[in-house]
Amino acid sequence: MDSKQKKIKMDIFIPKTKAEIKETSDLFLDNSNSQLRNIWELSLLLGLRVNELLQIKFSDLIQDGEILKVNTVKERRNDIVEKRISKPASRIILNAQKKHPNDIYLFQSKNRNRINCDPRPITRQVIYKAFSDVGKIINKKLTPHSVRGCKNKGVNTHCI
Numbered sequence: 001m002d003s004k005q006k007k008i009k010m011d012i013f014i015p016k017t018k019a020e021i022k023e024t025s026d027l028f029l030d031n032s033n034s035q036l037r038n039i040w041e042l043s044l045l046l047g048l049r050v051n052e053l054l055q056i057k058f059s060d061l062i063q064d065g066e067i068l069k070v071n072t073v074k075e076r077r078n079d080i081v082e083k084r085i086s087k088p089a090s091r092i093i094l095n096a097q098k099k100h101p102n103d104i105y106l107f108q109s110k111n112r113n114r115i116n117c118d119p120r121p122i123t124r125q126v127i128y129k130a131f132s133d134v135g136k137i138i139n140k141k142l143t144p145h146s147v148r149g150c151k152n153k154g155v156n157t158h159c160i
Contacts, residue, residue: 013140014147015044024142027134035107035122036130038092043147045089048072050128050144054121056106058097068093 015021021044028037042053052072062069062082068090069082085093096106105121127144135142 011140012146013135013138013142024134024138027137028130031133031137032130035096035110036127038096039107039127039144040131040134040147041092042089043144045086045092046083048083050124054105054107054124054127057104058106059104061093061097 013024015024025037025041028040039053042048043050046053055073056070060071062071068085070085070093071080071082073080093106097103100108104119107121108119109122131142131144131147
């Protein structure tokens with residue numbers, strides 16, 4: 001970029017309506033895959049950091065009657081926290097587990113170059129690129145971190 005060119009500043013996108021959430025979820029599915037759409041939706045529902053979300057293993061899930069809980073490591077404090085999962089988030093997690101019963105991580109890399117390697121989660125770079133690509137389509141800045149705050153800003157996430 002030429003030093004004289006100005007970078008266009010895009011507004012940060014925070015979905016506020018059921019229609020905006022559905023439209024963005026559909027864009028993730030159309031432009032990437034269901035795994036990245038699930039990351040988008042769980043980011044809205046759980047408010048976890050990307051690394052916290054990526055480190056969730058199916059073995060971290062605790063079924064307590066009809067309530068699903070997950071042990072997550074809080075990145076900033078390095079504490080293990082038991083987090084109660086909402087019904088919409090539980091549905092997404094249990095569907096992913098049913099679809100990929102042999103996976104270790106909730107968001108496990110499916111990279112074919114890793115056939116003889118230990119399983120690991122998908123990378124943050126893949127997630128940030130998918131969020132950026134969808135953001136370009138709607139002409140807004142969209143990052144996992146900006147979406148994380150939706151849970152605390154009165155965004156209507158019960159419609160996922």
